[in-house]
Amino acid sequence: MVTSSLPGGPADKGGTNYEILWGLHAMLDVVQERADSIRIEPPGVDGAEFYLLRQGVREHWQTKRQVTAQENWSLQKLKTEGVLDFFLSCAKAGERAIFAGLGWKENTPRLIPRPLTPPVR
DSSP, rough: OOOSSSSSSHHHHHHHHHHHHHHHHHHHEEEEEEEEEEEEEETTTTTTTTEEEETEEEEEEEEESSSSOOOOOOOOHHHTOOOOOOOOHHTTOOOOOEEESSSSSSSSOOOOOOOOOOOOO
């Protein structure tokens, strides 16, 4: 599927589709018993599309497509959008926070979570 980075219309649908795909990926983790449960956009939580519960720890997921055709994600943009503040509050609570985004600014450090492996049976 090809989508635009223009505001509204197709770009908004593309962003929604991107969120849906990550949500489906997370639901598969629950079905395949790699996560215990999922909660989609919990009321009162601004900063995560959903969270997974893995081994008693919440894993908050923030998913974003490219900002615009002219602007990419950077640490400054994540700070301006409140994403880093939300991630800090998660860390202070002993929870994980993951940003799944497209369109990174060149030379921006990637914040990559430690790979999670399914439990050995």
